Amino acid sequence: MVFADDLEGIYLRALDVGVSDVLVVGTDVVTSRRAVSLAERFDGWVAAVGVHPHECDCWNRAAARELRRMAGHPKVRAIGEIGLDHHRELQPRDRQMRAFADQCLLAMEVSLPIVIHSREALGSVAGILERSPGICGVLHSYTGDAAMIPMFSDLGLYISLSGIVTFPREDSLRATAAHIPLGRLLIETDAPFLSPNPLRGRRNEPSHLLHTATVVASACGMSIPGLAERTTCNARALFGDRVTV
Secondary structure, rough: OOOOOOOHHHHHHHOOOOOOOEEEEEEHHHHHHHHHHHHHHOOOOEEEOOHHHHHHHHHHHHHHHHHHHHHHHOOOEEEEEEEOOOOOOOOOHHHHHOOOOOHHHHHHHOOOOOOEEOOOOHHHHHHHHHHOOOOOOOEEEOOOOOOHHHHOOOOOOOOOHHHHHHOOOOOOHHHHHHHHHHHHHEEEOOOOOOOOOOOOOOOOOOHHHHHHHHHHHHHHHHHHHHHHHHHHHHHHHHHHOOOOO
């Protein structure tokens, strides 16, 4: 997670385009503490705390205790960003698997949903979720195919689309968007990464969500207000009130 120096501006620009609520996501213990601090600072912002697969060399009992402590904060609404990355593999797979499985257990203990990172690892992610009955969460920045969506929906997951869906060469992902059940569909920024067209190359932020919403609405045969209402309801069902991004 990267923290900008103009947070007040980010907050106000988001409000200007109707994005009033934001989920600030941690990637290790330090950024998770920062996510909680930002959620306390801005009205409508809430936090997710977790250890990302790229950072799971820090996963140990002390980290687990700290996440459990932070999970009790009223503005913490999820455990994340957690998961598996078999593309870059900055950490060994066995270490990633252990950290992900442990944090799934933690999420169930504290009754919070999870925010899942999965890159070239959907099958392995599904295997761990199958051993975590009753868990719920979101598969963020989905780039898989339509055939896998029913399996993840049955496992208790929402499917979230990021700015990738706006990229010119992502026709297949736009086609996949139409297969996501409307009751399981979310959209996101993944800020500061993955700025949508026509803003690629710039730092992403919540105010850019409208570009992604426009493309997803078209792919799903919906109006933008209709998509906004549906995804807002879904986000609130997953994370509680006052979360739309």
